[in-house]
Amino acid sequence: NAGVTQTPKFQVLKTGQSMTLQCAQDMNHNSMYWYRQDPGMGLRLIYYSASEGTTDKGEVPNGYNVSRLNKREFSLRLESAAPSQTSVYFCAGDWGQGYEQYFGPGTRLTVT
């Protein structure tokens, strides 16, 4: 089993460009999450999907959109990248019962 996978691992964008970060899991997770990690700020929730077909905003949703394509896949889209979106992005999943979340390896995004 691959667990939670993310693509790409690294990305450099210019201000105003768009891109989609991909996340897939083979653990039959019901819930999936997108976080960003910035120095000294820990993990902040961007969006989450409690179940297939539903998405909700987290703590820092501005500038992002998400799609829960099916139970396995949850993508994060930046429509018009800004330097403030330079960060490390993590996807995570769980079975929705409050037990541990499983994390992907992360995507390091730089916006110049």
Next chain:
Amino acid sequence: AQSVTQLDSQVPVFEEAPVELRCNYSSSVSVYLFWYVQYPNQGLQLLLKYLSGSTLVESINGFEAEFNKSQTSFHLRKPSVHISDTAEYFCAVSDRGSGNQFYFGTGTSLTVIP
């Protein structure tokens, strides 16, 4: 909503010395508690968790944490650290009263000095 506080952002400690990483959360009503570890340029891995039962939980690599409901704390300890324990450690709380939402602390960077 919960808040999770990790008071120490950086903890340097000599090899083979004991260490304690502190974690406090705001409400002890119906929570699950976790410690995650993040090695450089990697994702977060679960280190240990408290769901129910014994308030003292242990990891396979010698860490332990104790759930203290009255003090709303879940401190992480290890009696003798190794160089390989150098990493970022995150405390997390799952609030069962708010749809099992996860809340993370800001992390503690543990550096083990040879």
